[in-house]
Amino acid sequence: MxxxxxxxxxxxxxxxxxxxxxxxxxxxxxxxxxxxxxxxxxxxxxxxxxxxxxxxxxxxxxxxxxxxxxxxxxxxxxxxxxxxxxxxxxxxxxxxxxxxxxxxxxxxxxxxxxxxxxxxxxxxxxGPAGAPDPDGGVVVFGDCQLDLATRRLQRAGQTLPLTSGEFSLLAVLVRYPNRPLSRERLIELSRGREAEAFERSMDVQISRLRKLIEPNPGQPSLIQTVWGFGYVFVPDGKAR
CATH class of the missing domain: 3.40.50.2300 (Response regulator)
Structure with a gap:
């Protein structure tokens, strides 16, 4: 029923x-x-x-x-x-x-x-996309830290607001450091298996995250592009 x-x-x-x-x-x-x-x-x-x-x-x-x-x-x-x-x-x-x-x-x-x-x-x-993870802990990268339990992003001590969609995507990236993920896989992990793949949406949302966390969004070091495939999160910001 x-x-x-x-x-x-x-x-x-x-x-x-x-x-x-x-x-x-x-x-x-x-x-x-x-x-x-x-x-x-x-x-x-x-x-x-x-x-x-x-x-x-x-x-x-x-x-x-x-x-x-x-x-x-x-x-x-x-x-x-x-x-x-x-x-x-x-x-x-x-x-x-x-x-x-x-x-x-x-x-x-x-x-x-x-x-x-x-x-x-x-x-x-x-669970809902973007829901807090009580067991997630705090992830530190660059001058940022993301508390997965409270959904709080801080950069240089300043709290930055995150939408549910932004938190959901960033949480996926920090859980898969140094691992290239396709756009389709990022959509699946952040929105669920039944979500419709919409690559342009992922590109725009990555751009928004870069503006929040990157020292230089025009030359991203934390969320790096894997050309022809997707993206990779590099916590130490070193070139791959």
Whole structure:
């Protein structure tokens, strides 16, 4: 029997909200629908769903801004983002902000249902992407230290904010020092086996991490490129 979940859908299209609510409830899930970020904040203050379905193009605060805000607040709430825009950069940024998955409109409601089930099944098996590791300890590299238990990154004594996606990727890199990893393998390790390989997203997120930890992001020494393959994390910063 399929697990039943408490779902929250935020989209400014009333027809789509009604359609998806009916479809998902027909498959046994509880579904609440909202139209904007202010309604979402009031709802989350009272009750947390199992998963948030969040439209990118919301009036006022956008879905991307909401996603980033929730993830920076250490929210472990799974987020599936929807968008009518085909711009690749929106998809990249959504994943960088910590979204668990991304679905472009128009879509088949059956695919949405399958993605919801995959996200929650994956999280049940391996925990949420970017979750702290109580047994991870502190990893020191360059002038940085990463506390895997508290998800805190410090550089020269200054604490730097990390999104869930950034922490998840950096945690993978520090666990595999001096070992070249393909883009596909990095996506799998940081987002789960069922995550869709999206190489451009990984390249952009690596670039963001480099700006946080590298002495010279233009000439990276800690996260080095393995041309035609992927990346390798080198804690001592020596050329390979």
């Amino acid at each position: 399929t697990n039943q979940y408490d779902l929250l859908l935020v989209d400014d299209d009333p027809d789509l909200r009604s359609l998806l609510k009916q479809y998902l409830e027909k498959h046994g899930h509880q579904v609440a629908t909202l139209s904007d970020a202010s309604q979402l904040d009031r709802r989350l203050a009272r009750q947390r769903p199992d998963l948030l379905i969040l439209d990118l193009m919301l009036p006022g605060e956008s879905g991307l801004q909401v996603c980033q805000r929730l993830k920076l607040a250490d929210e472990d709430l799974p987020i599936l983002m929807l968008t009518a825009r085909g711009d690749e950069i929106d998809r990249i940024i959504g994943l960088e902000m910590g979204a668990d998955d991304y679905l472009g409109k128009p879509f088949n409601p059956r695919e949405l249902l399958a993605r919801i089930q995959a996200i929650l099944r994956r999280r049940k098996l391996r």
